[in-house]
Amino acid sequence: MFKKIFYLAVFLVLVILAIHLRPKNDTYALDMNAIQESDVASHIEQLGYKLFDNKNYINKSQLQTPNHEIVIDASQYSLLTDGIPRYNDSDELINAYDDLDVELLDNYEGLEKQALLTPAEGTVTWEFNVPEAGAYNIEFHYYPYEGKSANPEREIAINGEVPFSEMRNVTFYRIWGNVTEVKHVKGKNDIRPSREEKPSWQTKILENEEGYFEPYFFELVEGKNTISLTAIREPLLLDKIIIHKIEERISYDAYLQEYKNYDIAGEHKKVQGEDATLQSSPTLYPQVDRTSVRTEPFHRTQLRLNCIGGTNWRVVGDWIEWEIDVPETGLYQLSMKVLQNMKAGSFSTRSLFINGEIPFAEAAQIEIIYENDWQNITLGNKEGAYLFYLEEGISTITLKNTLGRYESIIETVEEEIVKLNELYREIIIFTGVSPDVYRDYQLEKRIDNLDQKFQESADNLQTAIDKIVEITGEYSANIAVLQKMVVQLEMFSADIRKVQSNLEAFKSNIVALGAWSMIVREQPLSIDYLVIHNEMYQLPRAKSNFFEKIWYQITTLFASFFVDYSLMENDDENMKDYEEITVWLQATGRDQATTIKQMIDETFTEQYKVKVNLKLVNAGVLLPATLAGVGPDVAMFSGENLPVEYAMRNAIYDISQFEDFNEVKNRFTDSAMVPYYYDGGYYGIPDSQNFMVMYYRTDILKDLGVEPPKTWEDVIDLVPILQRNHLEFYIPQYENLNMLNPVFYSLLHQYGGKLYAEGGARTDLLTDEALDAFVDYTSFFSKYSFSIQANFVNRFRSGEMPIGIDYYTLYNNLSVFAPEIRGQWDFVPIPGTPQYDENGDPIYVINPETGEQEQLIDNSTTSVTTATVMLKKNNSHEASWKFMKWWSEASTQVRYSRELEGIFGEAGRVATANLEALDQMSWPNKYHEILKEEIHNTVGVPVVPGSYIVGRYINNAFRESYNLSTNPRDTMYIYNRKINREIERKRKEFDLD
DSSP, X not given: OHHHHHHHHHHHHHHHHHHHHSOOOOGGGTTGGGOOOOOOOSOOOSSOGGGOSOHHHHOGGGSOOOOOOEEEETTSOOEEESSSOOBOTTXXXXXXOTTOOOEEEESGGGOXXXXXXXXSSXXXXXXXXXXXXXXXXXXXEEEOOSSSSSOOEEEEEETTBOOSGGGGSEEOOOOEEEXXXXXXXXXXXXXXXXXXXXOOOEEEEOBOTTTTOOBOOEEEOSEEEEEEEEEEESOEEEEEEEEEOOOOOOOHHHHHHHTTTSOBOSOOEEEEGGGOOEESSTTOOEEEOXXXXXXXXXXXXXXXXXXXXXXXXXXXXXXXEEEEEESSSEEEXXXXXXXXXSOTTXXXXXXXXXXXXXXXXXXXXXXXXXXXXXXXXXXXXXXXXXXXXXXXXXXXXXXXXXXXGGHHHHHHHHHHHHHHHHHHHHHHHHHOSSOOTTSOXXXXXXXXXXXXXXXXXXXXXXXXXXXXXXXXXXXXXXXXXXXXXXXXXXXXXHOTTHHHHSHHHHHHHHHHHHHHHHHHHOOOEEEEEEEEXXXXXXXXXXXXOHHHHHHHHHHHHHHTTTOXXXXXXXXXXXXXXXEEEEEEEESOOHHHHHHHHHHIIIIIHHHHTEEEEEEEEOGGGHHHHHHTTOOOSEEEEEEXXXXXXXXXXXXXXXXXXXXXXXXXXXXXXXXXXXXGEETTEEOOEEEEEEEEEEEEEHHHHHHHTOOOOSBHHHHHHHHHHHHHTTOOEXXXXXXXXXSOOHHHHHHHHHTTOOSEEGGGTEEOTTSHHHHHHHHHHHHHHHTXXXXXXXXXXXXXXXXXXXXXEEETTHHHHHHHHOGGXXXXXXXXXXXXXXXXXXXXXXXXXXXXXXOOEEEOEEOOEEEEEEEEEEBSSOSOHHHHHHHHHHHHSHHHHHHHHHHHHHHHGGGGOOOXXXXXXXXXXXXXXXXXXXXXXXXXXXXOOOOOTTTHHHHHHHHHHHHHHHHHOOOHHHHXXXXXXXXXXXXXXXXXXXXXX
16 A cells, blocks of 8 residues: 555656646747738838937037038048048058049039039048037038939948948939829820939938938037048039038927918918929829829829829838919918828828928928828817918928838837847857757857846837837737737746747747838828918818719729720820730739830830730730730740740741841840840840849858858858858759759859750760769758758848848849848859869959959859740731830830839839840949949850750759769769750751751
């Protein structure tokens, strides 16, 4: 009996110990992985003005603000350098840029003196004396000189240092407007007027443009000081730099007191939103709204340009300006009819400028609350409507997109994103990306104050939540992401062991915070009209009533059977003598199709007298349609294998027969035309050309103390350093096994090999160069343990893969979708192969940047294209050729890219194949130079009969060698024989031998 009791007691003790020692359930982590990555369309500042380390610098109470004005004549510059001036120990300048192409322009555009034209590269520095040390404001008088239509950007340094992150990228806005006024023609759809730049001399104050437009203060010492402007992109014409004290903006009460002797005006004046005169972006154009019959003007069947803004007016800093003819001098109320139906539970904020100035402090923060329909807004406060002083004649009213009260909240969240990203990288150094949940990594001992860091971030995010609730008055979906992160951080702080079992969720939540910061930054707003008036004026009703809505729906339903609702209507009466062609768009979206249709109707049809029937189709429709004889005349955005595959079957027209073909061909690199050459002819024109570059995390590589590799030998040297820190190098392996791997093909050309011999009659994969390329490519995975499959974008963002190779268009996606690592990554050409002459001696060249001798490196990279083709069963070859030439022109490609950027942000930027168009794309200067150089290092993939099998069998050879550890050379011998058999079979099928 005693033994039974003893055994039972021991059993119970063991059970209790097992229960006590087992891992605890993570009740808070159950839903953490539910957060998905969102589209992100903005940026994260790393070290903002309000977060600057030197607290005295931003604390005006501890710095004098002298009332001196210092005017620097821009033409009297002191230094031209390559970057911020640097000096050696002997105080000698070491980075002079003697041949920087600056220019002095006399009496330019009404300026009665000289102005300095600074190019899109280099640094200009001015020296100036300050009579009294203190905190000063700075403003520039500039002209947006002709460039590539992007806004000029400069990095600004004071006394040799960039003081805070906002000065790393200062935008000097260009000005845009319509070429003609909006015209409403009875019985026809409105045609949106073309856009053009309307530059003029402007004043740029260095101020907080995201919140309350408060000028930044810069600490200057008594005596000699310097200010340096480093070009990021676009030329900039400067007249002068003014350093002085800008007076604080007065309150509304003080403003009203100044104009108390003026009467309230008895007249009113309305200006339509679509009649805006100037805008900060070419994409802020008049738009069509059909959501309400009460928009002005409105038509039940025709499309009317009747508003402006919408989602295109979502970017902070963008502004729209209207001119209004004030009927009499006096005080006016200002009202607007607006639509803000995209920021549920929040508001969009605008700053109001009258004749270029914010009239009083309260006007810097006009908040438009959410409403699912149009609404009338009269600007004012709780005490009533604001009164604005306007003089008789033309005045300007400007509304500028700003974050308002959300600015400080977003800044707090983005600061925490940076901290949490760094913390995540620090954790995976010890745990790896997939930690063992049962292992004790002792993170609390290895990472100093880890629990405090978690709790501090949780407290800061909770403060942000409290502020949002205070602003909106409710707990809404806007704060759900923040609340999830707070719960998780508090859980980690209480029990560090929870980190390893929730590490993936932690990474996902950081990404979700970045998405949240993007969403909050977007401030869309549509304007129907503005009106100045007195209190007696009765604003027209903004919303449609029930009966108006019902009648509108009924009439629209019946009209849909008879009316063409295409955005740009072709006048059939005027086009009855025009040639007509049908163009199909493949594998693209409706936004792109709508944009192309607008461009065709506005520019191509009238110029060439060719009517285009544009259709959006699925990619797989072209083949059966062509076989059935009902295909188009022209097909756009075709894959690069399609033209030659169709040409073999006599279905594509040889465009090299046109007399001006060579002139058009010269718009592209030779590599871009390679996939479209077959049997002495060309069967397509490239739309886009993409190629690979190497991305790297600047912050992580700096922490590791390494530079991005220039050669493949450097990559091998880097691998052990990465792997010691649980990090990886990414080389792409695609799920489509029929696709020739672009990194292998790049290596093949760098080693001096070729894919085909004898004009495509057989492969050339058994040469020493080709076999060496295949062996080295395979060894990256078999010998150095590179990952076969990985989501590079996600791992790059988290820091697990801080370096890797991908197409250059990934830049656009990272710029938009990864705000949490803004400013922490870069790209350079892919690693290359050192070059030797026939005697085996290194080939040396002079580096144009350093002037030093370096060994020549071949950075050849694979080119991937899409094409526009002309079908052979086509009775309008000449008209189709006119369309293809128009589409491939630089001006057309540039406009298309800019239109898409207006819709999708930077993610919409087109990877154009046109060299002149690429030169005009709005890339930052350092990336622009890389792309211009690298596009000439691209190598195209030829398409020959049977080439579809080449990529498949090379991939099979690679996977057999990798999975079965076979000799790569022997494996390639086997599969090369299979490839050549298939090529021989296809050549016999098409009678080519």
